Amino acid sequence: MKEYQTITEISGPLVFAEVDEPVGYDEVVEIETPNGDTRRGQVLESSEGVVAIQVFEGTGGIDRNSSVRFLGETMKMPVTEDLLGRVLDGSGNPIDGGPEIVPDDRIDIVGKAINPYAREYPEEFIQTGVSAIDGMNTLVRGQKLPIFSGSGLPHNELALQIARQATVPEEEESGDDDDDEGSEFAVIFGAMGITQEEANEFMQDFERTGALERSVVFMNLADDPAVERTVTPRMALTTAEYLAFEKDYHVLVILTDMTNYCEALREIGAAREEVPGRRGYPGYMYTDLAQLYERAGRIEGREGSVTQIPILTMPGDDDTHPIPDLTGYITEGQIYVDRDLNSQGVQPPVNVLPSLSRLMDDGIGEGLTREDHADVSDQMYAAYAEGEDLRDLVNIVGREALSERDNKFLDFADRFEEEFVQQGYDTDRSIDDTIELGWDLLSMLPKEALNRIDEDLIAEHYREDEGETVEATAD
Structure with a gap:
């Protein structure tokens, strides 16, 4: 040397x-x-x-x-199953006062690209316990589904809720796929550039709820070197790949905040005197983000899976900014945290209309969750979108000028936000609870308005008394 x-x-x-x-x-x-x-x-x-x-x-x-x-x-990450329950800094060193890590292996943090031919298509449902995600933008194992948020919005609270509640439902684990039997669930939480106050909140929540027992936490604080932020997500993903593909865990990786990660790339690019790309970010930022996001997935013949939920704060709430723009190209959808819903006190303030999960249709349906999941979701999307359009019309002509049918869609939009999206950060709803709640809300509308649901399902689940209750309340 x-x-x-x-x-x-x-x-x-x-x-x-x-x-x-x-x-x-x-x-x-x-x-x-x-x-x-x-x-x-x-x-x-x-x-x-x-x-x-x-x-x-x-x-x-x-x-x-x-x-x-x-x-x-x-650079290599020392990995072992004993990492579960541990808190590490952004470079992978223990900071929880526990014993030194005795690794089973040391793995290159850059990782190995998954051969596309060996990839298994993601189609197994992960239950987050959040109705706006499970019911309307379903997460599946092996997917990468980012959360688009803004400065001051409660994306950290939503991330913690998902980390606490996320699970593979029992019907999934005990299904016909023998490869999934015995697979356990783990959470890898990678925080980049967060404040000490945020770090304390994260740790208090993990310890209070017991979620730390099945988690590995990587903490890079705001006053830590920015360069370390480029290593933190790679350390987290290397640990996730080891647990998933060597120890057969279903691993959910939550990375927050990807905006801080990209700012570190820009700082390094400026120090290297590189020719900047859009808004001063490096021209290779798309490739760099893809190297992280594409480490999610499933491999044929392996029981485990790596699912990613990256969180980013959009500067100025601008989804055309390079960070959310490039992230949207690479990932399979996005969950929007909405400032207006947050100001109304909705928890979590997820706006389902611009949100999207491109793999949702493959992760729901008969044999996975409820067979009416897709129809209920499609109908609620359509009804809520119509209610939103009518809100704009009411501002012009007043509610009295609307028909009885239009008023029911307005009531639906209000109750959808107040009862379906609003659930608080401590409520864990099963997928069955979410779909039953969806039927309660859809039963406010006339049967003839439910044009996206099979007639047999309407006959089985439509609540005749729900519409009468709404009319009585309006009177």
Whole structure:
């Protein structure tokens, strides 16, 4: 192992050093400062005679007299099933006061791309206990379904609720697919650039609810080096892949906040004096995000799965911003957290109309959940959209000018938000509870308005007394 004292430049989180031998891309580096401190880094760029090193613990205290050692290997994550219940920093070091990790293996954090031919199509339902997701934008195992939010909105509360409640329903586990029998459920929670206050809230909730027992938490705080944020999601996903494909867990990975991750990419790009892309972000940000998101999935012949819920805050609530825009291209849908619903006190404030789960139709239906799930969801979408349009019309002509039918759709939109979307952050609804609630609301409408549901299902589930109750209340 050669040691160099050839640092030529320090720029932000980067250190540039001269070398006289080839150095591998992503190779791990140790930098020893004159006062004896050791910093870890990674080769970001390697050209003839010069390397650029990104330093994870910050470049403070590093000068031209510091020593640089190249370790000849890429960064690896020590993995073991005993990681469940542990809290680690953004670089994978324990910060919970527990014992040192004794790994079963050390795996490269870059990961191996899943061969498309070996991918198994995602179509098994994951129950989050949140009606706006389970009923209207169903999550399936192996999917990547981001949450689009904004500054100051309760996306963290929604993330914690999903982390607590997410499960594979018993009927799924004991179904006809023998490969799924005995598979356990685990949550990997990767936080990037969050404040100490947010970190405390996360940990208090995990400990209070007991969710920590089946979770691995990675914490990168706002005052930690930005470069570490580029490592944190890779550490989390490497752990998830080990648990899923080596230990047969169904793993849900929650990553928050991807906006902070992309800001770190922009900071590193500026330090490298790269030509910026849209709004100053690197031109390769699409590729970088795809390398993370595409690590979700299932592999044929393996029992486990990796499902992702990345969370991002849209700057200025602008979904055309490069971060949500590129994320939307890569992932299979999105869940929108709405500012207007949040101001009305709806918890969680999920706006189902712009939300989408592209794999929903494959994760619901006979043999998986309730056979009427798809019809109920389609009909509620249509009814709620019509009610939203009528709200705009009421602002112009007044409610008295509307027909009796239109007024029922207005009432439906109100009750849909107040009873279906609104459930609080501590309520865990099964998929059957969600669909039954959907039938209660749809029974407010005339039978002839239910044009997206099979007539046999209407005859079986329509509540005749529900419409009478609504009319009596209106009177």
